[in-house]
Amino acid sequence: MTTTDDVxxxxxxxxxxxxxxxxxxxxxxxxxxxxxxxxxEWFEWASADLAVRAVVLTGAGERHFCTGADLGGPQRPAPxxxxxxxxxxxxxxxxxxRQGWQRLIASILDCEKPVVAAVNGTAAGGGAHLVLACDLxxxxxxxxxxxxxxxxxxxxxxxxxxxxxxxVGPQLAKELMFLADDVPAARCETLGIANRVVPAxxxxxxxxxxxxxxxxxxxxxxxxxxxxxxxxxESSRQTAFDEEAMAQDLLTSTEDFNEGLAAFRERRxxxxxxx
Numbered sequence: 001m002t003t004t005d006d007v008x009x010x011x012x013x014x015x016x017x018x019x020x021x022x023x024x025x026x027x028x029x030x031x032x033x034x035x036x037x038x039x040x041e042w043f044e045w046a047s048a049d050l051a052v053r054a055v056v057l058t059g060a061g062e063r064h065f066c067t068g069a070d071l072g073g074p075q076r077p078a079p080x081x082x083x084x085x086x087x088x089x090x091x092x093x094x095x096x097x098r099q100g101w102q103r104l105i106a107s108i109l110d111c112e113k114p115v116v117a118a119v120n121g122t123a124a125g126g127g128a129h130l131v132l133a134c135d136l137x138x139x140x141x142x143x144x145x146x147x148x149x150x151x152x153x154x155x156x157x158x159x160x161x162x163x164x165x166x167x168v169g170p171q172l173a174k175e176l177m178f179l180a181d182d183v184p185a186a187r188c189e190t191l192g193i194a195n196r197v198v199p200a201x202x203x204x205x206x207x208x209x210x211x212x213x214x215x216x217x218x219x220x221x222x223x224x225x226x227x228x229x230x231x232x233x234e235s236s237r238q239t240a241f242d243e244e245a246m247a248q249d250l251l252t253s254t255e256d257f258n259e260g261l262a263a264f265r266e267r268r269x270x271x272x273x274x275x
Contacts, residue, residue: 009023016053017054020039021058022039022065043104044107050274055114057134066124067125101158112226116214119138121144125148139185145193146180146182147180147183218256218274256272
């Protein structure tokens with residue numbers, strides 16, 4: 001799949017890996033409404049595509065992963081307003097947030113395939129929260145994350161106040177959001193935001209290695225593991241135990257479950273299909 005002038009993002013599927021790249025280097029890989037919605041659709045597509053075993057999200061170029069929303073770009077068209085209606089009715093801003101960036105973040109969290117962020121440069125604002133939503137994060141040593149919102153006098157959006165405290169804890173989340181300092185890759189690794197930090201020249205190869213390993217794993221087991229871990233952040237112990245039992249029950253009906261048992265009995269490496 002290729003880019004267009006209006007939607008400069010690409011989706012490439014090869015060898016079980018869906019690679020999604022933000023291609024707006026002239027504006028810091030910031031997302032217009034059309035780009036944001038296209039990303040959402042592709043994450044939803046990759047989630048449903050049985051041929052996809054892992055997803056990689058990255059930005060083009062060397063400077064920026066994603067710098068959030070392109071506020072100067074075209075927005076989603078709105079229905080015509082009746083005579084006398086206000087410029088903005090109560091609830092409209094909230095609807096835009098729910099249907100926009102929150103839907104994008106949810107499409108990553110709910111994707112039934114593991115999503116790896118290859119953070120090649122600055123991830124700021126909503127772009128930082130794209131990183132936080134991914135399952136695994138590999139950062140170039142030259143990359144950084146910035147909770148830039150307070151610099152603009154606005155609230156963190158794109159699910160940031162939900163995601164960040166669950167990774168670093170509430171006190172550190174407040175520090176990063178209140179002070180809005182640049183957080184270099186090395187500190188992101190220390191805080192648990194990044195799984196790995198590698199030299200910039202090795203980023204693509206490092207991510208490819210991880211993604212290739214994920215394509216050989218039992219995909220449904222990964223999906224259910226992701227679901228259980230995400231749910232654990234807001235579940236009681238009893239709910240977590242009940243959902244674990246239900247997930248285990250579901251998994252026993254998959255071909256990969258049976259292949260794993262057979263490989264164990266036959267003392268060979270399993271050959272998982274992804275279903």
